[in-house]
Amino acid sequence: MGQGKTIIIMLVTLVIGFSCGFLLRPVIAPAQQAALAAAVPPAAPVSSEARGTQYFMANIDEARQVVAGCRDGSVRGGECATAEEAIIKVDAAERRRRFLGN
Template identity: 75%
Template sequence: MSQGKTTIVIFVTLLVGFASGFVLRPVIAPTPQVAAVTSPSPVAAAPSEARGTQYFVANIDEARQVVAGCRDGSVRGGECANAEEAIIKVEAQERRKRFLGN
């Protein structure tokens, strides 16, 4: 008899927890408000964020150009570190392939 009561109490507790989670979700994590754009700009905006390491791994020649620009001082910001990290990763992959004979 005691095990049946325990099962019922656990079931009711889980049910109340799930219900309160669905009810309180909008309060805990509100949905972001999106402003409607009436007319899109014909000119594409310049990217404000630095390109990531994955981009530079895929475009290694461009990464080498960015690193050269960083050494000259013509390029600044987060792209320098990302491009240099991508070059290091690609060179490490090439060394690993040569070492393993793949």
Template identity: 70%
Template sequence: MSHSKTIIIVLVNLAIGFAGGFALRPLIAPIPQARITATGAAVAKASDDARGTQYFVAHIDEARQLVAGCRDGSVRGGECATAEEAIIKVDAQDRRRRFLGN
């Protein structure tokens, strides 16, 4: 008899715990990303980020200058990798066009 009482007590406590978790979730859960990006601080952070690969693909001469500066050690940062990636993509596109005759 006491074994069945223990199981019932455990099941009731689990049910209360789950219900409490669902009820308190809005208070416990972190703020969604959409709300954070609406603030001015997040917008200012985005302008500090390095330029992307698409920018350097469109401005390949600037990417080549930046990579040369990175190799010399005069330029540092996250843009070195993205500029080099853009150069690799543009060179691959040129080789593909020459190979296919387009």
């Protein structure tokens, strides 16, 4: 009998708590303030997407310039990794070509 009363008291307390939360929601976070927070544009403009590995493999000189810029800190972002990957692939293909004598 004591456990039944405890469960009922807990359920009533939860129902009252949730009800108060829904009733006080407009007071805690007004709709206008929530809408303004959702509508704020990002602080920094979004740059164009990073060029892919295939682009850098076709333009290996530009890939080497990007990697040099990444090392000295003037270039940041996804292009650093893709340019370096392209250089590695082109160098490996060149070594393979020299090794096989093609």
